[in-house]
Amino acid sequence: PPDVEQLGRSTWTLLHSLTAAYPTTASNEQQTEMRSFLGLFSKLYPCWVCADDFRAWMAHPSGKNEPRLSSRAEFGQWMCEAHNAVNRKLGKKEFDCNFWEERWRTGWKD
Numbered sequence: 211p212p213d214v215e216q217l218g219r220s221t222w223t224l225l226h227s228l229t230a231a232y233p234t235t236a237s238n239e240q241q242t243e244m245r246s247f248l249g250l251f252s253k254l255y256p257c258w259v260c261a262d263d264f265r266a267w268m269a270h271p272s273g274k275n276e277p278r279l280s281s282r283a284e285f286g287q288w289m290c291e292a293h294n295a296v297n298r299k300l301g302k303k304e305f306d307c308n309f310w311e312e313r314w315r316t317g318w319k320d
């Protein structure tokens with residue numbers, strides 16, 4: 211099986227890059243496409259325990275973790291929260307989601 215850590219870093223790069231490239235305001239079709247990507251991704255991700263936990267997180271009965279896809283700002287924030295849920299599970303530090311866009315889209319200001 212692939213190295214779970216290397217796979218994870220590469221995959222977060224892809225996932226956050228998708229949010230960075232997402233439209234500032236998304237059409238219904240764009241939202242539907244991304245919803246279906248996330249649904250398939252969460253079934254096909256080749257770390258099965260990771261995929262199962264991620265799917266369960268998204269499907270929290272309260273609905274609080276459902277993908278928020280109306281805009282880049284919403285989706286970027288949601289992905290950051292998803293990544294933080296995994297960070298917490300693994301005992302890693304949480305990332306301050308106010309900075310997701312600087313990390314993944316615009317680059318850090320100095």
Ligand code: FAD
Pocket residue numbers: 214215216217218219220221222226255259260261263264289290291292293294296297300302304305310313
């Ligand atoms: P990563 O967590 O890979 O993060 C990469 C970079 O992203 C960081 O250096 C930081 O700059 C930035 N970053 C960190 N947090 C955030 C955030 N919240 N928002 C935006 N940017 C951020 N591993 C397991 O062992 N068990 C699991 O169950 C598991 N589930 C996973 C589920 C998914 C969907 C994915 C994509 C990965 C999963 N992984 C899992 C892998 C794990 O999340 C890490 O990728 C891996 O442990 C390497 O961690 P890292 O410390 O190098 O940084």
